Amino acid sequence: AQSVTQLGSHVSVSEGALVLLRCNYSSSVPPYLFWYVQYPNQGLQLLLKYTSAATLVKGINGFEAEFKKSETSFHLTKPSAHMSDAAEYFCAVSESDSWGKLQFGAGTQVVVTP
Amino acid sequence: EAQVTQNPRYLITVTGKKLTVTCSQNMNHEYMSWYRQDPGLGLRQIYYSMNVEVTDKGDVPEGYKVSRKEKRNFPLILESPSPNQTSLYFCASSQAAFSTDTQYFGPGTRLTVL
Numbered sequence: 001a002q003s004v005t006q007l008g009s010h011v012s013v014s015e016g017a018l019v020l021l022r023c024n025y026s027s028s029v030p031p032y033l034f035w036y037v038q039y040p041n042q043g044l045q046l047l048l049k050y051t052s053a054a055t056l057v058k059g060i061n062g063f064e065a066e067f068k069k070s071e072t073s074f075h076l077t078k079p080s081a082h083m084s085d086a087a088e089y090f091c092a093v094s095e096s097d098s099w100g101k102l103q104f105g106a107g108t109q110v111v112v113t114p
Numbered sequence: 115e116a117q118v119t120q121n122p123r124y125l126i127t128v129t130g131k132k133l134t135v136t137c138s139q140n141m142n143h144e145y146m147s148w149y150r151q152d153p154g155l156g157l158r159q160i161y162y163s164m165n166v167e168v169t170d171k172g173d174v175p176e177g178y179k180v181s182r183k184e185k186r187n188f189p190l191i192l193e194s195p196s197p198n199q200t201s202l203y204f205c206a207s208s209q210a211a212f213s214t215d216t217q218y219f220g221p222g223t224r225l226t227v228l
Contacts, residue, residue, distance in 0.1 A: 009154070032213050043118070043204055043219035044157075051214040090156060100145050100164075100211040101172060104156035 002027040002093050006105035014113050019063075019078040021108050023091030026072065031093040033074040034102065035065055038088045047089075050074060061085070086112045116141045118220035120205050126226045127195055135190045135223050137205030143218075145211045146188040147172070148180065150201040151222075157204065163188055164211050195227040 007022040025031060032051050036044040048059025055067040061084075065076045074091060088109050092102040118139045127133055139146065147162040149172075159172030163182040177199055179191040188207075192199060203223045208215040 004156075034216075036219075041221075043221045044206075045219070046216050049214070049216065092157075094213040097213075100147065100208060100213060100215060100217070101159050101162065102157070102217065104149075104158070106154050106156045 002031055002095055002103050004091050004093050004103055004105035006089075006091050006108050008108055009106060010109045010111065012111045012113060013081045015083060016080050019076075019081045019085060019110065021076040021089050021091075021110070023065075023074045023076065023105060024072055025074065025091075025093045027093065027095060029095065030067075030069055031095050033065075033067060034092040034094070035059065035063070035074075035076050036090045036092060037061075038090065038107075040087070044090065047076070081110075081112050083112050083114070086110055116218070118205055118207055118218050120203075120220040120223050122223060123221060124224050126228065128228050129196055130194050133192050133195060133225075135192075135203060135205075135225070137188045137190065137220060138186050139188075139205075139207040139218070140186065141207060141209075141218065142185065143207035143209055144185070145209070145215070145217075146182065146205065146207045147217065148178070148188070148190050149204045149206065150174065151204060152201055160190070160203075162211075192225075195225075197227050199225065200227050201225060 035047040148160040149157040205220040206217040
């Protein structure tokens with residue numbers, strides 16, 4: 001069974017600093033990987049996804065993530081944080097036989113300080 | 115505008131009083147799903163539907179029912195709500211049940227069972 005671990009339930013970054021959110025998965029085969037963002041009082045919105053094409057994936061709002069099979073990781077980064085990046089971020093995985101089911105990590109709350 | 119809508123957005127009820135949370139999508143998606151979000155646990159799948167009249171259990175189906183009589187609608191039914199069903203609920207849809215498909219989420223329904 002697959003599982004997802006997000007290191008750090010809360011992350012505080014300064015405006016303009018690097019944003020790094022960590023995600024590790026456990027799966028018997030390389031899964032498909034997703035990052036979603038949840039702004040306050042809103043539903044989840046897809047940031048980016050890895051579907052076995054390029055290992056470096058670029059998403060919306062300047063975010064990108066790199067799939068590293070050897071490390072079973074899919075960390076999310078953004079070079080320069082904006083105040084508008086304050087939100088909760090979820091890493092999720094799915095496997096080819098999972099009928100669309102997403103397995104989510106516990107989430108990381110990002111706070112951006114001026 | 116392509117969207118997933120849920121109603122109500124907020125609901126406070128009492129133990130044992132049957133309730134229904136509606137979900138509707140206007141994207142002609144085949145796949146729909148319900149998740150619940152609890153602090154520290156991320157999102158967990160309750161039920162999913164591959165198409166009209168085709169539904170199946172997710173990871174936490176106890177105490178919930180669903181139906182899919184029309185392609186656009188996927189209501190979540192709590193026949194006899196209990197306090198442990200207090201949670202934030204999300205409906206999601208995608209074009210199909212492929213594991214690479216992007217799922218689109220509704221705005222969420224915050225349910226409190228007293």
